[in-house]
Structures are given as structure tokens and as C-alpha cells.
Amino acid sequence: MSEKEILTRLKKIVEPYVQSLEGLQNFKEETDFLNDLQINSANLVDVILDVEDEFNIEIDNDSMEGMLTVGDAKAIIQRKLPQG
Amino acid sequence: MGKRVVITGMGVAAPNGVGLENFNSSLKAMKSGIQFFPELEKLKFSCQIGGKPEISEEILNRYFTPLQLRGLKSSGIIYGVISGTEAWEDAGLKISKEESPDWDTGIIFGTGILGVDKFREAIHLIDEGKTRRLGSTSVVQTMASGISAYLGGILGCGNQVTTNSSACTTGTEALLMGFERIQTGKAKRMLVGSCGDHGPYVWGGFDAMRILPNKFNKEPENASKPMSREAAGFVPGSGAGALVLEDLEVALERGAKIYAEVLGGDINSGGQRGEGSMTAANNEAVVRCIQKAIKNSGITADKIDAVNGHLTATTKDAVEIMNWTEALKLKGGSFPFINSLKGMTGHCLSASGSIESVASVLQISNNFIFGNLNCEEIHPEISDLISHKCIPTTMLEKKINILAKASFGFGDVNAVAIFKRYKA
Numbered sequence: 001m002s003e004k005e006i007l008t009r010l011k012k013i014v015e016p017y018v019q020s021l022e023g024l025q026n027f028k029e030e031t032d033f034l035n036d037l038q039i040n041s042a043n044l045v046d047v048i049l050d051v052e053d054e055f056n057i058e059i060d061n062d063s064m065e066g067m068l069t070v071g072d073a074k075a076i077i078q079r080k081l082p083q084g
Numbered sequence: 085m086g087k088r089v090v091i092t093g094m095g096v097a098a099p100n101g102v103g104l105e106n107f108n109s110s111l112k113a114m115k116s117g118i119q120f121f122p123e124l125e126k127l128k129f130s131c132q133i134g135g136k137p138e139i140s141e142e143i144l145n146r147y148f149t150p151l152q153l154r155g156l157k158s159s160g161i162i163y164g165v166i167s168g169t170e171a172w173e174d175a176g177l178k179i180s181k182e183e184s185p186d187w188d189t190g191i192i193f194g195t196g197i198l199g200v201d202k203f204r205e206a207i208h209l210i211d212e213g214k215t216r217r218l219g220s221t222s223v224v225q226t227m228a229s230g231i232s233a234y235l236g237g238i239l240g241c242g243n244q245v246t247t248n249s250s251a252c253t254t255g256t257e258a259l260l261m262g263f264e265r266i267q268t269g270k271a272k273r274m275l276v277g278s279c280g281d282h283g284p285y286v287w288g289g290f291d292a293m294r295i296l297p298n299k300f301n302k303e304p305e306n307a308s309k310p311m312s313r314e315a316a317g318f319v320p321g322s323g324a325g326a327l328v329l330e331d332l333e334v335a336l337e338r339g340a341k342i343y344a345e346v347l348g349g350d351i352n353s354g355g356q357r358g359e360g361s362m363t364a365a366n367n368e369a370v371v372r373c374i375q376k377a378i379k380n381s382g383i384t385a386d387k388i389d390a391v392n393g394h395l396t397a398t399t400k401d402a403v404e405i406m407n408w409t410e411a412l413k414l415k416g417g418s419f420p421f422i423n424s425l426k427g428m429t430g431h432c433l434s435a436s437g438s439i440e441s442v443a444s445v446l447q448i449s450n451n452f453i454f455g456n457l458n459c460e461e462i463h464p465e466i467s468d469l470i471s472h473k474c475i476p477t478t479m480l481e482k483k484i485n486i487l488a489k490a491s492f493g494f495g496d497v498n499a500v501a502i503f504k505r506y507k508a
Binding site: 016046061 | 150151154155216217219220
């Protein structure tokens with residue numbers, strides 16, 4: 001899966017949780033889920049579950065803790081996706 | 085002498101009408117909200133009928149954000165938020181987005197059990213070893229105070245925000261608790277009410293107790309028969325009712341419309357002594373509760389024009405009437421008009437007290453007494469006590485000055501509230 005496709009899908013997943021439209025318009029790898037998108041921290045677990053469903057992967061607690069930005073999420077998804 | 089307390093807004097999600105206007109029309113038309121549920125038949129319930137508010141997508145989208153709707157499975161929260169927000173808007177109040185909450189406004193919104201369908205989903209996931217899949221709202225949708233928490237956040241209330249629970253007394257108790265908080269000057273405005281989930285997991289326990297009617301699955305609208313000779317048990321219901329109570333001075337200052345005044349009331353328990361038990365009322369406690377409510381309100385029994393009873397449509401209805409005649413010292417034709425909403429909605433359990441309080445106040449402000457549905461033949465033990473003229477079976481155009489509303493619940497608990505037409 002291309003990086004671009006991962007980011008496009010990721011943007012769609014986070015959309016309902018976002019409380020800062022400005023952050024969403026500037027959606028890029030450096031975008032921070034809590035600070036830039038103003039996602040309620042309790043909703044991060046919902047984002048994780050939606051990512052799991054969308055990409056058919058499982059994200060363990062350790063990986064989740066390192067997932068602060070869109071780029072972090074992309075890297076974790078790439079790592080978990082079956083190769084080839 | 086404490087502050088005077090008035091009702092300035094109301095909202096409702098009842099089996100026979102969602103929204104104040106629909107509900108008012110249903111009351112006047114004596115419309116039943118009882119329906120047959122194929123799901124209950126499949127689950128081999130004896131009683132396969134019940135009362136459930138019809139909530140359209142449009143209404144859901146009006147009262148909830150898309151984010152709130154994600155995974156929302158607590159029907160009690162859905163009904164409670166709809167009725168609570170409607171009451172708030174009906175009172176002419178705005179939803180403020182300011183940083184600070186409204187410190188003078190609080191919420192007491194009760195329930196019996198909350199979010200059973202959400203809880204069932206969680207139980208299945210947990211048993212499959214998938215606890216991590218519960219999502220973020222499993223707790224807030226199933227905690228008892230979930231309903232006051234949702235409303236508190238939506239409306240931005242900064243006074244006491246809590247949930248009470250006292251079985252079928254819950255709604256009337258919430259109203260009286262909010263009333264006291266304003267009367268004693270601790271709050272200027274309280275949103276009070278109660279809600280209850282629908283469905284087999286709420287109603288099953290009552291079915292197992294064999295206190296629900298089982299011969300009306302083919303004719304649901306005829307099943308709930310308060311005060312009737314044919315009363316065969318209560319029909320389970322669900323929904324929510326909400327009222328905005330306000331310090332009279334504050335209401336007048338902002339030019340709010342006033343539906344009625346809450347004069348007072350009383351809450352007590354029979355201690356499960358005497359005739360009282362976990363499921364039956366101690367008659368002495370009921371009589372005391374009615375009499376103290378009248379005394380607290382500074383009126384006398386003969387001033388009561390109408391009674392909205394608890395009257396669930398079991399054989400205990402006659403006992404309730406006996407307690408009213410004993411408490412009011414009024415019998416035969418001198419007894420006030422009396423009605424029960426449960427003929428139309430069934431028994432909405434924890435939501436009943438608030439839905440019925442809304443119905444009671446509508447009768448005062450709109451000058452009518454709704455008729456008792458399915459009560460063509462009055463139970464002989466009741467007609468021995470009061471005249472059939474006191475039990476209207478059609479809607480009466482009538483100006484009510486004072487109305488007494490009672491609710492009784494499992495655990496031998498009682499609540500009686502007295503409402504009065506507002507006069508400056």
C-alpha cells in the first residue's frame with residue numbers, strides 16, 4: 001500500500017474525532033493527534049480500533065503509546081501490514 | 085419560607101409521543117404507545133408487548149453529534165438527552181460555549197439501570213477475550229450517572245450534576261430533590277428528570293416475576309388497564325421526561341414562560357415493614373407521604389382538583405385508591421379527578437415519574453384532564469371507594485388549580501409532588 005493511500009485512509013478515520021478543522025486542513029505527517037487535531041485523548045483508543053478495522057491489523061499497547069502523530073501512525077501501520 | 089420554584093421548560097420521549105407537542109396531542113387523543121415486539125416472542129417472553137419511544141434518524145441527528153452517535157447503544161441516554169435538551173430549549177435557555185460552566189444550574193437526572201445493550205455488547209467482547217475492543221464509551225454509557233454526565237456536558241452545568249435511583253419513584257424523587265436545592269438557595273435552576281432503557285434485558289426480570297399481562301400479545305393497545313376490573317399486570321415501558329425548575333425570581337427576571345409552580349412534596353419509605361416488602365408498599369407510609377406532601381405545600385386536601393396516580397394496572401391499584409381516600413379523607417363523589425398515564429404508555433419504570441410529571445403539568449397549563457385508557461369497567465373494589473365520575477374515560481376540558489402526583493417503587497419507597505397553576 002502506498003504512503004499516500006495510508007495517509008488518505010487515516011485522514012478519513014480521524015475525521016469524526018477531530019475538533020480542530022484547521023488541523024485537519026493541514027493534515028500531514030507532523031500533525032499531532034492531540035495538539036493539532038484536538039482529538040479528545042479518550043477517543044484515541046477509538047481511533048486505534050478504527051485503524052485496526054480499516055487495515056486489518058492489530059496494534060498492541062506499546063505501539064499505541066508511541067502513536068502521537070500522523071507519521072507515527074503511518075509507520076506503525078506500515079510495520080504491521082503484511083509485506084508484499 | 086424558602087424560594088418559590090416554578091417549571092419553565094419541559095421535554096419528553098414517551099412511547100406515545102416524542103417531543104412536548106406530540107405528547108400533548110397524544111394525551112388529549114388518549115393514544116396508546118404499546119406495541120408487539122417480535123423479538124420478545126422469539127425469546128419466549130410471556131408478555132411480548134411493551135412501550136418504546138419512536139426515535140427517528142432526524143431526531144437523533146438533531147440532539148447528538150456524529151461523534152456521540154458512534155457506538156451509542158444506551159437507549160436510556162438517547163431518551164434522556166433528547167428530553168433533557170428539549171426541556172432546556174423549551175425554557176428558552178441557550179447552550180453556552182463559554183469556558184466557565186453555569187455555576188447556578190445543576191442536574192438531577194435519575195435512572196434504574198442504564199445502557200444494558202451497551203453492557204451486553206461489552207460482556208460478549210470480554211468473554212471472547214477482546215476487552216481491548218470495547219472502545220472509549222463503554223464506561224460512560226453504562227455508568228448509572230451516564231445520563232447526568234452526558235447532559236451536564238452538553239448543557240455546561242456547573243452546579244450539582246448527579247443521578248438518583250429509587251426504582252419507579254426515581255423521576256418524581258429527582259424533581260423533589262431539584263426543588264429542594266432551589267428552595268434552599270443552593271441552585272437557581274435545576275434540570276430534573278429520569279430515563280429508562282427499553283428491551284428484553286430490562287423487562288425480562290419482570291416477566292419472570294409473572295407480574296406482566298400475557299393475554300394481550302395480539303391486542304397490545306388494550307393491555308394496560310389501570311383501575312380496571314380486567315387489570316392483569318403492568319405493561320413494561322421506557323423513555324424519559326425532563327423539567328426545568330427555576331427560582332421564581334430568576335424566571336421572572338428573564339421573562340421565562342411559566343408552566344406551573346411546584347408547591348412541595350414528600351419522599352419516604354415504608355421500611356418494608358407492615359404490608360411493605362421489597363415489592364409492595366407499606367400503606368401507612370403511602371398515606372403519610374401524601375399527607376406530608378400536602379402539609380409541606382401549605383394546602384389542604386380539599387384543594388386538590390386532580391390526582392395523577394402511580395396506578396400500574398395490577399390488583400394493587402385498589403390498594404392505592406384506598407390509601408388516597410385515607411390520606412385525603414375524601415371518598416365517593418367528593419374525591420378529586422384521578423387518572424393514570426400508564427393506560428397509554430405502560431409502566432415506564434424509572435422514567436415513569438418524570439414522564440407522568442410532564443403529563444401532569446401539561447394538564448394544568450393546557451386546561452384538560454386526560455382520560456383513562458382501557459378503563460371502561462372500573463374495578464369493583466375501586467368503585468366501592470370513589471365515584472366513577474372521578475375516573476374520566478374520555479378527555480375533559482377542565483381548569484385544574486392544584487394537582488397531586490405520586491410515584492411508588494420497589495424497595496417500598498414513595499414520592500408525592502404537588503403542582504399548582506402559577507399565580508403571581
